[in-house]
Amino acid sequence: MKVLVYCETANGKVKKGSLELLSNIVSWPGTEAHAILLGAPASLEPLVAQINKFAPQSVHLAEHAALAHYSPEGFAKVVADAAKSLGAEALVASVSAQTKDFFPRVAVKLDTGMASDCTELSTSGGKLEAKRPLYSGKCFASVEFLGAKPHIATVRPNALGLKAEKPGSATVNKLSVDPGTIRAQVKEVIAKAGGAGKADLTEADRIVSGGRALKSAENFKILEDLANVIGATVGASRAAVDAGYRPHSDQVGQTGKTVSPTLYMAFGISGAIQHLAGMRSSKVIVAVNTVPDAAIFQKADYGTVGDLFQIVPALTEEFKKVMH
């Protein structure tokens, strides 16, 4: 099976979720893995070395001035055209705000089926097989693809896990690109939300989240201190975001971001279903709450009944002793 992996880029790097997906697909038996990158002219060749850590058969570079900044129309057209001309039997990407936006458009352009937000992806008999959560993760659906190809799937970052590097050198192919008519084009990104160097919440391996109980934006400093010590990204519940303690880009949950880190620590978060929807697939969940029957404890692997304002600084000091 010929699989085309859309590799998203940000800040001069291929995103971790895309590399994770590629690392899995190159190890599938009987599968030809190909990567595609989109960007401004002369911006993509320096990224090929990152792709070559997992050595797909080839890497296709779609460079055009109109692709310097993301646009759903331009990206959808270029990826759909490439999938068609390369004869891809499957087209996959890591879930992100960008792929949530434009991958359904690719599926419409190619008139094929799509499974979004998958937590498992594999191949059997030359076909993709996927598992995806339904009803905020209360149950899972096994998805079979029927009809026209390429079959399309997006997979949550951290769901498959990054496989060991398999260095090699992919054939580099420069695509001839036509992004079509773009009705609204970003000319310049003036400022980015979120701290520089901070791992994106959706790709973070460790997350330290705070809820309404933090009581103020300033109090989130204790979570930031803990996050800095353990190399985590700070997240928040909707109550904390609505109260103005954190920006919406930090919100985890049904109307925020879906995360699957190795470690999710929830401080002063009650565990409402809408919050769980965004983090229940985390590998290890730790909760601290003053109320013993808070719903979050039903999902937590480890829990402490206590005051976060005492526990967080104590944890930070203990982690400082063991982390370098």
Ligand SMILES: Cc1cc2nc3c(=O)[nH]c(=O)nc-3n(C[C@H](O)[C@H](O)[C@H](O)COP(=O)(O)OP(=O)(O)OC[C@H]3O[C@@H](n4cnc5c(N)ncnc54)[C@H](O)[C@@H]3O)c2cc1C
């Ligand atoms: C359509 C819809 C979409 C939604 N989307 C989201 C979403 O994306 N994300 C989301 O998070 N929510 C979402 N919500 C809101 C959700 O229902 C909850 O209201 C919200 O998650 C509650 O946030 P919280 O746990 O921080 O606050 P609370 O529910 O107020 O919980 C605070 C918790 O802190 C504990 N606590 C208090 N003091 C301390 C202390 N000193 N130390 C330790 N623990 C303490 C309390 O016991 C309590 O359990 C959505 C709701 C709706 C209707």
